[in-house]
């Protein structure tokens with residue numbers, strides 16, 4: 001059978017890796033897919049870059065629409081990124097009857113409903129393994145490997161940049177701004193790192209996983225998002241003293257009231273495998289009712305790791321594209337007419353536990369006042385750590401840090417209690433609140 005023909009839009013790092021891996025492993029990939037897979041056309045505004053990536057025999061064009069218009073192309077790989085032109089091109093490729101492979105998490109998290117509906121109507125596949133956690137086959141695991149399960153929760157380190165920064169902050173005791181600069185110098189963080197450090201990239205990925213896990217539409221606008229920019233080195237140190245590490249987690253959880261969907265820094269017990277995922281690595285824990293807890297670990301970014309996921313999608317499509325569209329794996333794991341209307345919960349309804357740090361006046365009765373107020377609110381304390389004033393503010397200091405770990409409480413209740421605590425004259429600085437996830 002003649003090879004399936006692929007057109008590539010965007011000849012950057014991942015595109016280059018895709019060419020390399022396809023070429024290096026072409027014989028094995030062909031034996032697995034049942035026929036050859038060839039990228040025969042590449043579109044990039046930078047023709048010289050595209051020519052270098054593509055090598056001999058591949059047609060290079062500046063206009064992506066030439067690829068989409070080519071009747072010989074069966075699959076279009078979109079590696080442009082963003083919501084702008086990439087969205088137009090993906091929809092045009094679908095309209096032209098092409099299958100699409102994309103690594104574009106932002107596009108799917110925000111416009112996935114429209115894109116999957118268009119693909120469903122046209123009978124083509126949109127594959128996106130590379131969009132979540134790079135080389136880790138987490139989409140495959142959630143959508144197929146765990147298909148017997150009622151998935152209960154997912155918690156993942158799904159942004160390598162922030163995990164690298166947090167690892168460095170902990171290892172070296174440095175503050176966020178210093179480590180960010182170093183991460184940029186080393187190429188771990190982009191010149192504009194906003195999406196990574198503010199948690200947006202992780203929220204895109206969590207949104208996609210949530211939809212697949214619970215059979216709900218992608219709802220990025222309902223995700224609660226907090227990044228790592230406000231994390232202080234001292235909280236990382238205190239957490240460590242209490243037996244925890246701070247990680248930026250993407251969490252989605254099924255509850256009786258609805259689905260939690262949130263990205264924020266969280267204390268994770270140091271003994272959990274997830275707490276020991278260091279540097280730019282990614283890891284996702286999935287808890288299913290039948291299988292229990294499973295863990296997926298690997299590189300969440302980079303040329304060949306991401307290409308590994310892109311090519312897995314190419315192989316899947318090659319195997320399935322002659323199959324009856326109704327019997328393929330549904331885009332979001334559940335058939336479009338069998339989606340759930342479970343609501344995504346507002347953050348105030350989320351129940352979790354908390355790390356609180358209060359800078360207080362080192363006076364008689366302060367601890368009693370603080371704990372009394374929490375008790376009145378029905379918030380149960382798990383542990384308290386009070387540093388010596390001298391250690392916190394230098395010799396003769398009259399201030400100290402009070403660190404409190406709570407048991408599970410409703411976020412809205414904690415918000416109200418913190419507002420009351422903050423108003424106490426003996427609470428001297430804004431209270432630090434970091435959520436705590438035991439991941440049991």
Ligand code: HSE
Nearest residue numbers: 158159160161300301
């Ligand atoms: N910028 C992401 C990260 C990789 O740091 O993990 C692409 O989503």
